[in-house]
Amino acid sequence: MDFKLDKYEEELLSGCLDNKPEMQKALYDRYKDAMYTICYRMMNDDDEAHDVLQDGFIEVFKSLSKFKKQSTLGAWIKTIVVRAALAKIKKQRETVVLHHEQHDQPIIWDENLTGEYLEKGIKELPTGYRAVFTLIEVEGYSHKEVANMLDISEGTSKSQLYHSKKMLQGKLKELMY
Amino acid sequence: MEQNKHILRQAIQHLPEYMPKESSWEFISGKIQNKMSSELSDMEQRKPRKDVWEKLSNRLRHETWEEENYDALRIAIRELPNYQAPEVWTEMQQRLHPRKIGLQLENKRWFVGIAASILLIVGLFWIVNPIKTNVEGYTVQYDVEKVEVKPNVLLSEEAEEADLLDYIQYQCASVQLQCEKPYFKDLMQQYQDLTQAEEELKKEISKMPNDQLLKYQIRIRKERVEISKELFQYLAG
Structure with a gap:
């Protein structure tokens, strides 16, 4: 098109x-x-x-x-x-760290989450996680596109997003409470 | 030659009906099942590779991890700040046009020198021979009118939904990066779903007019208009 x-x-x-x-x-x-x-x-x-x-x-x-x-x-x-x-x-050799753990725990976003806290939380993520989270959740790229850009599989992109969210959730807890 | 055929026809119409025995179907279905099972047992059975389920379950796990309050994240993402780019154009221009910049700067110095000399000569000439003019008494006035377009004015009429959509489509087709954002895409999806729902309701109403359906249609339309306004506000910033 x-x-x-x-x-x-x-x-x-x-x-x-x-x-x-x-x-x-x-x-x-x-x-x-x-x-x-x-x-x-x-x-x-x-x-x-x-x-x-x-x-x-x-x-x-x-x-x-x-x-x-x-x-x-x-x-x-x-x-x-x-x-x-x-x-x-x-x-910078800060390549995306790959994890192969099971995704067995739910991610729970706090009701009081604001843009300000989120920005702080994103800044505290390691480079690879920050990149995947920013590209998919903030900029709206699909896993397929991100996988292509990072030269990884779609499954890995999904896994990376999960881990970045888990880590972000932890960082936000520290920042907010 | 046949006479009184209608009597025969009437009699035929009143012939009794007979029901099959209940056991008949059991017998037939038993036969069919036996045939099918014997055919099935003759077929070669294949088993999937052992790693198929492992891969499948991995994919499912990746695609369906639990996430609660996802809306809270979406709202926070929408509130993320935007930053202003620092002034890097000069450096970029030097990388893009390295020679031209050097020449331009050199030419500029010559030009400034020549212009300064001309001004000096003209200035000295005016001091020696002041120009007499008859233009005293004229004043120049400037009126500045600031015209502001308020998005809210545009949003006041439901009938302007089509205009809003034109604007949104035009913006998205050309420049708006906002249109690529998940929040915008979500809203757009909601808008399209509501449009489809309204179309379906319209069809139903045309077949069978009904007050309840009309009420639903009005509600859907209102929601649609609200979403189109939200889309507009999002793009208008």
Whole structure:
């Protein structure tokens, strides 16, 4: 399915493909905050989020000719930026820790959970768990997509999400009470 | 030649009916079962590999772990803060156009130098020969009118649901990353479910008008409108 871009985005896209700096800046301005929020949440560090944002957008501009309009432009940019973040995490050798325990305990979310506490809880998660939780629960990626990005199986992605939630639940208890 | 055939027909209509013995079916079904079981016993039996159940149960466990108060998590996710990107454009531009930037800066210095010289010459000329003008008495006034579009105004009429949906679809088709978020997707799913439910109710009502069904339809429509407003508010931020 092809997504129809609005007139302005078409203009931006064509300007960026012609390598026009003002159009590149306009595209960057349009998405920078949303992308930075994802980078910051995944990296949990201002400087690293800053680097990932740069690397991600450089890759966006280099790859724009490959954008086939099979998603919205924003979703396409987001995927590239997320991949840049994951590449950085892998470089740091903070790979996703795999657990093979049984999922036999229920996860119970506290009625008083707020965005503020959740943000603090996410920040305390190890990098791999933070990435999986952010990508699936906050950004809405499917297990299949995450498995593809992290080069793991869907089952592992599900398992990682479970463990990240269990850990998050523990962290939230400490933070809230 | 046959006479009084109607009498025969009437008599035929009154012929008695006979019931089979109760044991008949037992006999037939016993025969069938025997045949089937003998055929089944002749068939080759295959057993699944031992690890199938293990894999299956693992998958089930992954897919169905218990989670209570999931809504509390969804609400908290919605409240997560957004961050402003730091100023990294200059560095990025240098990476994207390294030579051009150098040239541009060099050209800029020349341009600034030339412009400063011209201003100096013109300034000196004015000091020596002041220009006489007849434009005294004119004043310039500026009126600034700030126009604000309040989303609530748009939301006041139920009839505007279609406009809201157009707006939502337009936003999602172009730029809105919010549309990819699970919260938005959940709401959209609810909206679609309600739309489908209303369609089904409409069909029922057209077949058999009924006050109770009409009441349901009104309730569903109200909920739908509420959800479309919520979708709009979510996108409008």
